Amino acid sequence: MFEERIAIVAAHPDDETIGLGGQLASMRGVFVIHATDGAPRRRPDWKIYKQQRREELLRAMALAGIPEDRCLEIGMPDQQAAHHLVELTCHLSRIFDELKPSKIFTHPYEGGHPDHDATCFAVHHAATAAIWEFSSYHRNLLTGEIETACFLSPITPARIVDLTTDQLARKQQMLACFATQQETLHWFHPERECLRRAPDYDFTQPPHHPPLFYDAYNWGLTNQEWLRLARQAESRIGKCLSL
Numbered sequence: 296m297f298e299e300r301i302a303i304v305a306a307h308p309d310d311e312t313i314g315l316g317g318q319l320a321s322m323r324g325v326f327v328i329h330a331t332d333g334a335p336r337r338r339p340d341w342k343i344y345k346q347q348r349r350e351e352l353l354r355a356m357a358l359a360g361i362p363e364d365r366c367l368e369i370g371m372p373d374q375q376a377a378h379h380l381v382e383l384t385c386h387l388s389r390i391f392d393e394l395k396p397s398k399i400f401t402h403p404y405e406g407g408h409p410d411h412d413a414t415c416f417a418v419h420h421a422a423t424a425a426i427w428e429f430s431s432y433h434r435n436l437l438t439g440e441i442e443t444a445c446f447l448s449p450i451t452p453a454r455i456v457d458l459t460t461d462q463l464a465r466k467q468q469m470l471a472c473f474a475t476q477q478e479t480l481h482w483f484h485p486e487r488e489c490l491r492r493a494p495d496y497d498f499t500q501p502p503h504h505p506p507l508f509y510d511a512y513n514w515g516l517t518n519q520e521w522l523r524l525a526r527q528a529e530s531r532i533g534k535c536l537s538l
């Protein structure tokens with residue numbers, strides 16, 4: 296029997312749970328694909344940390360009924376995905392060719408984290424099916440603070456899902472699996488998940504007037520560098536995809 300496949304493409308282990316954790320257990324045919332291993336290489340213990348993040352992910356996914364063989368990892372170093380846009384896109388393209396997903400979920404292009412934007416870029420260039428988005432985080436344009444559980448731009452209408460008590464309880468258990476990420480997980484509102492069809496993006500322009508959220512952090516690059524890398528990748532990517 297034909298099984299519909301859904302590809303969830305996230306930058307880091309935990310992004311999928313933040314974005315869709317309450318709904319994962321009721322989705323069928325899910326494959327979770329991570330662009331990075333979640334371990335910044337400036338950490339002296341990055342090899343152990345990478346292993347911890349993988350184990351946390353597998354425990355969380357098991358709670359949603361997603362087995363290890365459906366948790367695929369491309370394995371870019373954390374904070375480096377934007378420096379490998381062509382490679383990331385080609386790798387994803389090969390995964391999509393094999394899985395033939397009918398629906399793909401990923402991050403919006405919002406300047407929250409450079410790895411999120413890089414993952415979004417690669418999905419949009421490699422996708423062979425409809426792209427949907429789960430909310431992540433970005434800079435609130437009025438306050439400059441982080442904003443979560445909503446999208447930056449209202450270009451496309453969003454579907455807001457208020458989780459049931461059971462869904463929320465499972466999501467809380469899943470989030471608790473990410474022991475190494477507890478400090479940042481308090482930024483989020485687990486009771487609410489937002490989805491929408493992905494709009495078209497121009498990745499060679501900033502997602503909003505700078506500064507972006509990640510410009511305030513040492514997360515691998517600035518928006519100026521992103522623009523240069525995105526333009527360079529767009530000029531090279533057609534060749535890679537036609538191979």
Ligand SMILES: [Zn+2]
Nearest residue numbers: 306307310408
């Ligand atoms: Zn992330």
